[in-house]
Amino acid sequence: MNTAQEPVFVYVEDDANSRMIVKVLLTRVMNFKHLTIFEDSDDILARLEKLSPQPNVFFIDIQMKPLDGYELLKLLREDERYRNATMVAMTANVMSHDVEQLKVAGFDGLIGKPILNDTFPQLMERILDGQSIWYIP
Amino acid sequence: MISLNTVQNRVDRWFLRPFSTLSEIEQRNARLITAMSLLAVIAVGIRTFLYTATPTFIAAFVMVCAAYGLSRTGRQSLGALLIVIIMSAPSFFSVLNLTSTDSNAVLQSVIWVTFPLILASVFFSAKGLAIYSGVFLALLIAARFINDTLTFGQVGIAFGFIAITAALLLVVVTHRNFLERLRQEELRASNDKLRQSEANLEQRVIERTHELEIARHEAEKANEVKSQFLANMSHELRTPLNAILNFTAFVSDGVMGPVNEEQIEALQQSISSGKHLLALINDVLDITKIEAGLMDMFVQEVDLNEAINAVVAMAKGLVKNTAVNLNVEVENGLPITYGDKRRLRQVFLNIVSNAVKFTREGSVTIRAKNSEGGIRFEVQDTGIGIAPEDRSLVFESFKQAKHDLLDTPGTGLGMPISKYFVEAHGGRIWFTSEPGVGTTFYVDFPTMTEMQANQTAENFSENMAKVQV
Numbered sequence: 001m002n003t004a005q006e007p008v009f010v011y012v013e014d015d016a017n018s019r020m021i022v023k024v025l026l027t028r029v030m031n032f033k034h035l036t037i038f039e040d041s042d043d044i045l046a047r048l049e050k051l052s053p054q055p056n057v058f059f060i061d062i063q064m065k066p067l068d069g070y071e072l073l074k075l076l077r078e079d080e081r082y083r084n085a086t087m088v089a090m091t092a093n094v095m096s097h098d099v100e101q102l103k104v105a106g107f108d109g110l111i112g113k114p115i116l117n118d119t120f121p122q123l124m125e126r127i128l129d130g131q132s133i134w135y136i137p
Numbered sequence: 138m139i140s141l142n143t144v145q146n147r148v149d150r151w152f153l154r155p156f157s158t159l160s161e162i163e164q165r166n167a168r169l170i171t172a173m174s175l176l177a178v179i180a181v182g183i184r185t186f187l188y189t190a191t192p193t194f195i196a197a198f199v200m201v202c203a204a205y206g207l208s209r210t211g212r213q214s215l216g217a218l219l220i221v222i223i224m225s226a227p228s229f230f231s232v233l234n235l236t237s238t239d240s241n242a243v244l245q246s247v248i249w250v251t252f253p254l255i256l257a258s259v260f261f262s263a264k265g266l267a268i269y270s271g272v273f274l275a276l277l278i279a280a281r282f283i284n285d286t287l288t289f290g291q292v293g294i295a296f297g298f299i300a301i302t303a304a305l306l307l308v309v310v311t312h313r314n315f316l317e318r319l320r321q322e323e324l325r326a327s328n329d330k331l332r333q334s335e336a337n338l339e340q341r342v343i344e345r346t347h348e349l350e351i352a353r354h355e356a357e358k359a360n361e362v363k364s365q366f367l368a369n370m371s372h373e374l375r376t377p378l379n380a381i382l383n384f385t386a387f388v389s390d391g392v393m394g395p396v397n398e399e400q401i402e403a404l405q406q407s408i409s410s411g412k413h414l415l416a417l418i419n420d421v422l423d424i425t426k427i428e429a430g431l432m433d434m435f436v437q438e439v440d441l442n443e444a445i446n447a448v449v450a451m452a453k454g455l456v457k458n459t460a461v462n463l464n465v466e467v468e469n470g471l472p473i474t475y476g477d478k479r480r481l482r483q484v485f486l487n488i489v490s491n492a493v494k495f496t497r498e499g500s501v502t503i504r505a506k507n508s509e510g511g512i513r514f515e516v517q518d519t520g521i522g523i524a525p526e527d528r529s530l531v532f533e534s535f536k537q538a539k540h541d542l543l544d545t546p547g548t549g550l551g552m553p554i555s556k557y558f559v560e561a562h563g564g565r566i567w568f569t570s571e572p573g574v575g576t577t578f579y580v581d582f583p584t585m586t587e588m589q590a591n592q593t594a595e596n597f598s599e600n601m602a603k604v605q606v
Binding site: 015017018020021024025028029063091092093094095096097098099100112113114115116117118134136137 | 382
């Protein structure tokens with residue numbers, strides 16, 4: 001999926017620090033314009049509907065409640081508007097079997113925590129280029 | 138057409154049927170009786186039909202045939218009885234017809250009864266022997282009254298002889314029976330003891346198996362707990378570092394407002410410490426997993442050129458602004474193999490960064506070439522080298538030789554971890570070194586199929602766990 005012209009980001013994360021960090025990285029360091037951050041997954045489809053433009057890149061935290069990252073992924077993929085969006089997991093769960101689980105579940109990539117700000121821009125470029133990145137810092 | 142099999146079966150049935158349901162002793166007796174009756178049939182037959190075929194002899198012949206028939210068809214005790222009677226009959230009849238007045242005349246006729254008496258002691262029970270002897274003795278007395286020419290004296294001598302012989306044989310028989318019974322009881326006792334210890338053994342085996350099951354289950358649970366703990370630790374330790382590294386970087390990079398030189402330097406130190414901490418966390422978790430036998434490798438297709446080139450790119454960054462040149466002699470066309478891409482890269486990078494770390498000036502050369510069945514990866518440096526006394530420490534955990542080049546201290550775990558992953562991929566790692574001249578690290582990796590890679594990793598991890606126990 002080619003999001004090179006104008007990626008529209010959505011980040012679902014319940015940790016305040018992580019939200020702030022990704023916001024700074026995407027909007028201030030890399031100057032992307034479209035980023036919406038959700039603290040939880042309540043009514044997420046309804047909230048997503050209201051966005052304009054519609055998102056095409058999702059960053060999803062795995063350890064959340066009530067829906068964890070896997071359940072959220074499933075929910076989004078079932079919706080035909082977001083079925084083909086790029087879905088990248090952002091998590092500190094980076095054991096080998098976790099990575100395997102993510103691949104099997106249908107994620108398009110992983111950016112492991114802690115996010116390294118110096119490598120983040122290259123990772124983003126490759127993700128937006130359509131590459132599958134599984135990055136463990 | 139009768140086949141050989143049916144003849145065989147027929148013969149077996151005729152020879153074996155009477156005996157097959159009896160105990161050993163009875164079987165032996167049965168065989169003896171059968172043999173004797175057969176002999177009797179032959180002997181009497183010859184006497185009757187080749188010499189005098191008198192009615193007596195014919196009758197005798199018929200009776201021994203009957204005896205043989207009886208013993209062949211499983212009624213060997215009847216057969217034995219018949220034989221004994223037939224053998225005693227001549228003596229009895231000769232006493233009946235005796236006319237001599239010699240005092241030993243009756244004895245001379247009756248002495249032949251010794252043979253049937255002995256047979257009776259072999260084939261009959263003690264009671265049977267007593268009955269037979271009693272009956273014969275009674276018949277002897279009766280003969281005195283039937284044959285008037287006999288005197289009590291004559292009969293008395295014969296009576297005495299038979300009575301004493303029978304009594305002696307009875308003693309032998311009862312003694313023999315006693316011994317047999319004793320042996321049987323001993324046998325039964327030892328059988329019982331055997332069965333008891335068998336039962337005990339089985340019980341113990343069942344108990345022990347149960348214990349082992351429980352132990353195995355507990356060990357599995359313990360491993361699960363350990364594994365879960367490690368996963369949790371990994372998560373808990375990484376999350377705060379996310380905040381530490383990034384917020385510090387944001388401020389240091391001026392994203393949150395202007396910063397002066399001094400502030401930048403201070404923040405950079407923070408960041409580099411944070412990165413070192415991250416390296417430590419990764420290494421400590423890795424070595425813990427390795428030593429618990431819980432290391433999981435993620436086997437996938439690996440393009441070795443791609444992996445090594447990525448490491449070369451990182452190496453270029455490491456030597457930037459140093460007095461060390463980077464030489465790259467990496468063959469193209471290195472094979473595609475199966476393994477854990479991230480771990481292979483980790484190994485290559487670890488060796489390269491060590492080389493850079495311990496080289497003040499000169500060069501670090503990265504070589505990779507096809508070798509038989511795989512690749513040979515080498516990193517040669519012109520660094521300070523490894524002293525002979527430190528050689529054994531290289532692959533040991535937490536051991537770093539002391540020297541003054543360590544401004545970025547390592548974790549002391551890089552090499553042991555690398556060694557583990559090299560060997561878990563079926564490879565070999567070793568080095569040569571000369572202090573003051575340089576060091577060269579070598580790694581041989583075999584190319585593997587997906588299945589081979591999975592199997593090798595699994596076996597290796599299991600063996601590690603076994604060593605720990």
